Amino acid sequence: MSRHGVVIRRSRSEGEDQKGILDFVKSYKPQNNQVGNLRILLHGPTGAGKSSLINSVESAVRGQICGRSLTDAASGSSFTKKYKTYKIKKDNQSCCSFVFTDTMGLESGTGGIHVKDVKLALRGHVEDGYEFIHDSPLTKEKFGYNSFPSLSDKVHVLVFVVSANHIKIIADDVVKKMKDVRQAASDLGIPQLAILTKVDEACPEVKKDVDNMYKSKSLKEKVDIIHKLLGIPLNCIFLVKNYSSEIETDDKVNVHILCALRQMINFGEDFVNNQ
Template structure:
């Protein structure tokens, strides 16, 4: 997977004042998925757009996509971990170890962390009927508790969302939970910048 920055278009050539960077996930095996060392480089702003993550070799100083002089704009302001709600208990010890290592590095760098548990409608049939009940679900509360215990992310920093499927029709109730998570990301990022 290629490292890429995503900007959200505001209209007339303008963009919102935040960007998203998405990286491939961790895998159980050592020679698949993204390397922890590369994620740490991303946190510090050392990875340029277009870098192809390799599961067997980390980005090195002097490589084409290595940013040796990152600016504040290049650095990560909020680390967000995304995992399907029904996969929390299935996450391998190897993946959890990698995630914890990145989280601790982010903490040491002063980067706030959030988590998003997706596909809540697939994990909980009651939520599938009414997304407004997402934070009333006993099962989803258990998943939040389990995820918090696994990674050390506080429960109030774990958000539940329903992923949009192939149906492109927007739904106000779905939008509310997604926009709430986005609002928290932006607020945490603002707090990070204000603390500098």
């Protein structure tokens, strides 16, 4: 069976056990008591669906559509400029023990987030709420620089978010920036995975029925492209349809979001236990 086939089988069996994944995600607590919340950093081109992924995770966890992280329908230039940490609510009272940090998007040329800023964020030097300036990376002297990051401030999992719809036209310099960030994360031992979003826009069969996601040849081709571009192993690349216009959640959509989330948690947990 092809490696893609392995991904298909894994996803199906997890589909049958959605409640199990949900219980795992909701009850998860980092074993390392120096870490309050596992920190997952989302990184990728502007408009790829990073903010939507945060909303989609919370929607899948809560079973209702949530929309706290602002998304941008125009996607011309980065809408998210701040380094912002999002807690994921389990219910009205409590939050999960993992957080997402949303960053300004990557853009071709001098626009978008500066690679130096992402590297600082990986090591916990960027304070929450810091507003990125694309052509002026953060330095030690500036307000917003955390000189003494704790293990909790550091990034524990790096997630590349790329639109399946745009993967073939992604600019060379954007790929170069992502590779640069991947190398920096690897040097720090930070685990990485990739999420291909907008699978509904990229494949008409998936738009009809999201269950066709792992049967789609064109999506398999896109998984291979991201694997070759970034060198991320095939079993660390997940296909996700984010919630964008829906008013209700759907178990078929949730399962893919939750499978990816479980992998993020498992990777992050391993990382913080090895610190």
